[in-house]
Amino acid sequence: LNPGNLELLESSILWLAGDESLIGASASARAAPTIGAISEGTRRTITWALIGGLPALVLALGGFVRLVRG
Secondary structure: OOHHHHHHHHHHHHHHHHHHHHOOHHHHHHOOOOOOOOOOOHHHHHHHHHHHHHHHHHHHHHHHHHHHHH
């Protein structure tokens, strides 16, 4: 399902053994699907959710805990 995980393990072992010349991407790892392009609107929504949404959520949760503890 995820050939990159096994390939990372094999490459790590080869790197630790000093055989960097044997490290390379296999055909099965290259054939694995990747994430496609996202639209500008989706990218903007994700950006604002991470920049503004997460801090607002942390502040709201902190305020809630402060109220509960009294």
